[in-house]
Amino acid sequence: MSRDSGRQADAVSRRKYLLTSAAVGVAGLAGCSGNSGDGGDGGDGGDGGDGSDGSDEGSNSMSSGSSGPATVTAEGSSTVYPISNKGSSYWNSNSPASDGEYWGSNDEGSVAGWDQIDTDQNIADYFASLYGFETTGERSNPPFATRVALSHSGTGCEAVRDGLVDIGNSSGPITAELDISEDQRDENYVDHVVGRDGQPVFVSQSIYDSGVEQLTGDQIRGIYQGDITNWSDVGGPDQEIYVVGRAEGSGTDTSFRLNMLGDADAPMDVDTRLGQNQQVQQVLQDNDNAIGYMALAFSGSGIQAIAIDFEGTVYRPDPDAENTIFDSEYPLNRDLHMYTRINEETPDGTDMREAAFLNMFLTDFGQKTFVEDVNYITLPTSDIEAEREKLPDQA
Numbered sequence: 001m002s003r004d005s006g007r008q009a010d011a012v013s014r015r016k017y018l019l020t021s022a023a024v025g026v027a028g029l030a031g032c033s034g035n036s037g038d039g040g041d042g043g044d045g046g047d048g049g050d051g052s053d054g055s056d057e058g059s060n061s062m063s064s065g066s067s068g069p070a071t072v073t074a075e076g077s078s079t080v081y082p083i084s085n086k087g088s089s090y091w092n093s094n095s096p097a098s099d100g101e102y103w104g105s106n107d108e109g110s111v112a113g114w115d116q117i118d119t120d121q122n123i124a125d126y127f128a129s130l131y132g133f134e135t136t137g138e139r140s141n142p143p144f145a146t147r148v149a150l151s152h153s154g155t156g157c158e159a160v161r162d163g164l165v166d167i168g169n170s171s172g173p174i175t176a177e178l179d180i181s182e183d184q185r186d187e188n189y190v191d192h193v194v195g196r197d198g199q200p201v202f203v204s205q206s207i208y209d210s211g212v213e214q215l216t217g218d219q220i221r222g223i224y225q226g227d228i229t230n231w232s233d234v235g236g237p238d239q240e241i242y243v244v245g246r247a248e249g250s251g252t253d254t255s256f257r258l259n260m261l262g263d264a265d266a267p268m269d270v271d272t273r274l275g276q277n278q279q280v281q282q283v284l285q286d287n288d289n290a291i292g293y294m295a296l297a298f299s300g301s302g303i304q305a306i307a308i309d310f311e312g313t314v315y316r317p318d319p320d321a322e323n324t325i326f327d328s329e330y331p332l333n334r335d336l337h338m339y340t341r342i343n344e345e346t347p348d349g350t351d352m353r354e355a356a357f358l359n360m361f362l363t364d365f366g367q368k369t370f371v372e373d374v375n376y377i378t379l380p381t382s383d384i385e386a387e388r389e390k391l392p393d394q395a
Contacts, residue, residue, distance in 0.1 A: 068143075068144060069133065069143065069144035069353050070144065070353065071144060071145040071146065071147055072144065072145070072146045072147070072166050072167065072353050072354060072357050073146075073147050073148075073149070073164075073165040073166050073167070074088070074146070074147070074148045074149070074156075074165055074166065074167035074168070074169055074338065075148070075149040075150075075151055075155065075156045075159045075160075075164070075165045075167075075168065075169065076151055076152065076153055076155065076156015076157065076159070076168050076169030076170050076251075077151075077152065077153040077156055077169045077170050077171040077172075077250075077251045077252075077336075078150055078151075078152070078250075078252075078275075078276045078277050078278070078295075079153075079171035079197060079251060079252055079277060079294075079295040079297070079336065080153075080169035080170065080171055080194075080251075080336050080337070080338065081148065081150050081169065082297050082374040082376075083194060083195055083336065083361070083370050083371055083374060083376065084148045084167075084169050084194075084338065085148045085150075086369070086370050086373075086374060087146075087357070087360060087361055087366070087370045088146040088147065088148045090102055090123055090124075090360075090369070090370075091123065091124045091127075091142055091145075091146045091357060091360065092124070092140065092142055092145055092146060093123065093124075093139065093140060094122045094123055094124040094125060094136065094138065094139055094140060094141060094142040095122060095123050095139060096122050096139060097119060097120045097121060097122065097126075102123060103123060103365075104365065104368075104369065117363060117364075117365055121135060121137075122135070122136075122137065122138075122139065122142075123360075124142030124143060125137065125142070125143065127356050127357070127359055127360045128142065128143040128144070128356045129143075129395075130356060130359065130394045130395065131352040131353075131355055131356040131359075131392075131394055131395050132352060132395030133352070133353075133356065144353055146357055148169075149165075150276075152247065152249045152250045152251070152275065153169070153170035153171050153172045153177050153249065153250055153251025153252075153254065154170075154177045154178075154248075154249030154250070154251070154254075155249060156168040156169045156170050156339075157170050157174045157177040157178050157339060158177075158178070160189070160339050160340065160341050161178060161188075161189075161341070163341065163343070166340065166341075166351075166353070166354050167192075167338045167339065167340055167354060167357075167358075168337075168338070168339040168340075169337070169338055169339075170251045170336075170337045170338075170339060171197060171250075171251030171252055171254075171255060171295065171334065171336055171337070172250075172251030172252070172253075172254030172255045172258070172264075172334070172337075173185075173191075173254075173258075173335075173337070174189055174191065174337070174339055176254045176258060176264040177249075177251065177254060187342070188341065188342050189339045189340065189341060189342060189349065190339065190340045190341075190342065190348075190349035190350050190390055191337055191339055191390075192337065192338040192339065192340065192350075192358050192387060192390060193335045193336065193337055193379065193383065193387055194336055194337075194338055194358070194361040194362070194366075194370075194371065194379075194387075195336045195361075195367070195370075195371035195376045195377060195378060195379060196328075196333060196334065196335055196336060196376065196377040196378075196379065197295050197296050197297075197333070197334050197336055197376055197377065198296045198317075198324075198325035198326055198330055198332065198333055198377060199252065199255060199256065199259075199293060199294075199295065199296065199325075199332040199333070199334055200293070200294075200296060200299065200305035200306070200317055200325055200332075201215070201220060201291065201292075201293050201305065201306055201308060201332075202280075202281075202284055202291070202292050202293070202294065202299070202303045202304060202305050202306070203284070203290065203291050203303070203304055203306055204284050204285075204287055204288050204289060204290045204291075204302075204303060204304075205285075205288075205302050205303060205304060206288040206289075207231060207236055207237070207239075207288070207289060207290075207291075208303075208304035208306065210231070210236050210237045211235055211236060212231060212234060212235060212236040212306065213304075213306055213307060214306055214307040214308070214309060214314065215234060215306055215307075215308060215309070216308070216309040216310075217260065217308060217309065217310045217311070217331070219234050220260060220291075220308065221260060221261060223241055223243060223291060224243060224245070224260070224261065224268050224269065224270065225261070225266075225267070225268065225269055226269030228241070229241055231289065239288075239289045240289060241289060241290075241291060242271050242272075242287050242289045242290040242291070243269065243270045243271045243272075243290075243291055243292075244270065244271065244272055244273075244274065244280055244283055244284065244290055244291065244292035244293075245268055245270035245272070245273045245274075245292075245293075246273060246274060246275075246280065246293070246294070247273045247274060247275040248273065250275065252277065252293065252294060252295060253273075255332070255334045256293050256332070259331055259332050259334065260293075260331075260332065277294040277295045277297070277298040278298060280292045280293075280294045280298070281294060281298045281299075281300055281303065284302070284303040285300070285301075285302035285303055293332075295376075296325075296375055296376055296377070297374050297375040297376055299375070305317035305325070308325075308332075310331050313329075315327065315330045315331075326377055333377075336376065338358060338361075340354050340358075348392055349390075350390065350391055350392060351392075352392065352395075355391040355392050358391060359388070359391055362379075362384050362387050362388050362391075363384075367379060367384070
């Protein structure tokens with residue numbers, strides 16, 4: 001199994017497995033805006049070359065014709081999109097601390113009293129001020145705007161490589177998405193991990209009800225490599241298996257091939273490939289014989305996540321089980337990335353605008369609001385601290 005380098009061994013937090021969470025992802029899609037990416041197939045993510053610069057216009061500093069900071073732009077993975085887009089919506093709302101619906105409160109009821117946060121400032125004002133930006137004190141008027149577009153991990157990584165966006169969202173490692181080495185990654189990008197995904201494998205409700213509640217890793221590999229074609233071969237009904245895969249260029253596809261099949265380029269025998277998580281969800285709901293893999297946030301009614309036996313250890317979609325898909329040891333567990341670009345203007349790889357926005361996700365407030373509340377896995381404290389170390393010093 002392939003793992004991102006430097007992953008901590010800390011146990012991740014456990015929480016309720018929300019079957020209604022797909023609504024969060026779908027609702028977020030309705031609010032998508034941006035000027036890059038058309039949501040189509042991201043292709044194979046390009047060859048990445050040596051990580052040399054494309055166009056860096058508008059990626060940092062000031063916006064053209066304006067004295068204010070440029071909009072922070074992001075594009076990429078539909079898996080990371082619910083996190084990134086919700087964070088962008090909150091940032092752009094710049095809600096005041098008195099608005100508990102957005103800023104929230106801790107168990108004692110103090111406004112914005114999450115971990116290190118103790119402020120009466122508006123949301124974006126608070127995080128932007130940590131990096132020296134002038135506050136506005138006005139709702140819906142942040143110190144600078146943010147914008148998130150939806151495409152794929154591969155196209156998100158290409159976009160940040162080519163200087164088209166500030167942040168490339170990816171649910172797969174950029175080394176695989178751009179076919180570059182770890183040295184090239186470290187020379188040209190900063191990998192900001194904002195959360196984790198358990199990446200379940202789902203089957204149609206009727207297949208689950210017929211008794212296919214658990215498969216082995218070998219059985220799933222057999223299904224996706226064309227060796228097992230009928231549900232009766234794995235204890236189900238005498239019915240052909242409709243095998244659903246993600247589009248090439250999708251980080252979910254890259255991670256699945258890496259972690260399940262052992263190679264990002266491993267061949268697969270699938271009946272259809274779909275570009276977005278919600279499309280996989282819909283196909284599994286509409287068919288009575290399907291299997292598919294997608295992000296944890298897109299579970300929903302009419303489909304079921306199955307338990308998987310990896311070499312004698314059974315990982316279940318039940319957070320209260322002994323071994324669960326929420327555990328860091330679960331072989332399909334993966335990091336969710338927001339990549340920034342190292343260039344002449346930002347030799348450290350992350351400018352102050354990007355740092356202010358990214359730092360919002362790396363707090364108890366951000367992990368609860370933008371990661372856990374959209375049904376992903378929060379980072380352990382040691383990982384959050386390590387991610388903060390990647391950001392430039394606060395003002």
